[in-house]
Amino acid sequence: xxxxxxxxxxxxxxxxxxxxxxxxxxxxxxxxxxxxxxxxxxxxxxxxxxxxxxxxxxxxxxxxxxxxxxxxxxxxxxxxxxxxxxxxxxxxxxxxxxxxxxxxxxxxxxxxxxxxxxxxxxxxxxxxxxxxxxxxxxxxxxxxxxxxxxxxxxxxxxxxxxxxxxxxxxxxxxxxxxxxxxxxxxxxxxxxxxxxxxxxxxxxxxxxxxxxxxxxxxxxxxxxx
Numbered sequence: 548x549x550x551x552x553x554x555x556x557x558x559x560x561x562x563x564x565x566x567x568x569x570x571x572x573x574x575x576x577x578x579x580x581x582x583x584x585x586x587x588x589x590x591x592x593x594x595x596x597x598x599x600x601x602x603x604x605x606x607x608x609x610x611x612x613x614x615x616x617x618x619x620x621x622x623x624x625x626x627x628x629x630x631x632x633x634x635x636x637x638x639x640x641x642x643x644x645x646x647x648x649x650x651x652x653x654x655x656x657x658x659x660x661x662x663x664x665x666x667x668x669x670x671x672x673x674x675x676x677x678x679x680x681x682x683x684x685x686x687x688x689x690x691x692x693x694x695x696x697x698x699x700x701x702x703x704x705x706x707x708x709x710x711x712x713x714x715x716x717x718x719x720x721x722x723x724x725x726x727x728x729x730x731x732x733x734x735x736x737x738x739x740x741x742x743x744x745x746x747x748x749x750x751x752x753x754x755x756x757x758x759x760x761x762x763x764x765x766x767x768x769x770x771x772x
Contacts, residue, residue, distance in 0.1 A: 548740055549575040549598070549708060554607035556593055567593050570607070571765040573758070577707075578738035581767075582751035585760035591744035594760070595710045598742060599632045600624050611708055629658040633701030637713035639693040641685040641700075647672060648681050651700045664703060671699040675729060691722025695729060702733075709733075711743040715750055727753060 554571040557564045567590040575581055583591050596602040598609055600616035608615055616627045641650045651668045655661060672678055675695040685693055694714060701709060711730065715723035731753045733739050743754065751757050758767040 548577045548579075548612060549742075550608075550610045551598070552608045554594070554597060554604045554609065556590070556597065556602075557605045566605075567763050568597075568604070568760075568765075569763040573765070573767060575740055575742070575756075577740055578734075579756065580734045580739070580741040580754045581743070581756045581758060582754035583742065583744045583758050583760055583765075584746065584748075584751055585744075589760045590763050591760050592712055594765075595712050595742065595744060598708070599634060599710050600628045626658055629654060630704050631707045633704065633706035633709045635694070635697050635701050635709065635711040635714045637716040639685075639697040641693055641696060643685050646682045646684055647677060647688070647696050650685070650696055651703055653700060654703050658704070661704070667705075668699070668703055671702055672696075675699045689722065690718050691725050694718065694722070694726050698726070698729060698733070707740065709739050709741045711741065711745075713745055714743065715745065715747055723747070723750070 551571055551573050554568055555566060556568040557566045571594060573581070583594065585591055593602070597604050603617045609617070611631060614627065616624050619627060642653065645653070648668060651672060652664065655664050672681060675698060677692060677695055680688060680692060688696070714730065715726050718726060727750045730741065730743070734741055743750070745751055756767065758765055
């Protein structure tokens with residue numbers, strides 16, 4: 548489903564090329580989940596951006612359901628991101644002037660029209676436990692509630708892959724636990740394919756597969772072993 552082969556990523560610096568990722572390789576089947584841990588600046592967020600077709604690798608390939616997004620024209624790459632990949636960021640990135648319902652529907656502003664999406668948005672909002680907040684704006688929500696809205700928004704296009712970048716990093720312990728419970732339930736009940744980066748051992752421990760990034764080197768272990 549997701550195939551990552553020999554991903555390298557380098558950036559030019561005055562002192563020469565700085566390589567952030569060194570030959571990252573892994574495969575995830577549908578419904579599998581992977582938590583990636585490592586120190587700040589080790590390349591975790593860069594890896595997610597590459598997986599989500601936001602930034603091309605220097606070399607190597609990423610394919611999702613057999614499609615390499617970097618082989619597509621730029622306009623088709625944007626459609627690929629919008630319809631096949633869902634993103635959840637550490638900062639929820641909600642639009643403050645919009646209601647919960649409107650924020651969940653924002654991915655529909657681009658890409659193909661989906662007449663079933665408004666009803667699906669309400670079901671997703673109910674699924675993340677916020678149906679009573681449907682018409683509230685982000686300023687009226689707690690940090691954990693905002694992040695649950697962000698997760699519902701990420702799922703509105705029914706993506707093949709969900710990418711989460713430190714989704715509990717800005718939350719208090721209880722709110723972080725609620726978001727972790729939600730992601731765990733989505734993975735089990737919806738068989739979501741999820742790649743998540745985190746500093747939280749507790750959150751990573753909920754995922755079927757775990758890996759570390761250190762100095763750009765990817766090393767995987769199963770079930771935290």
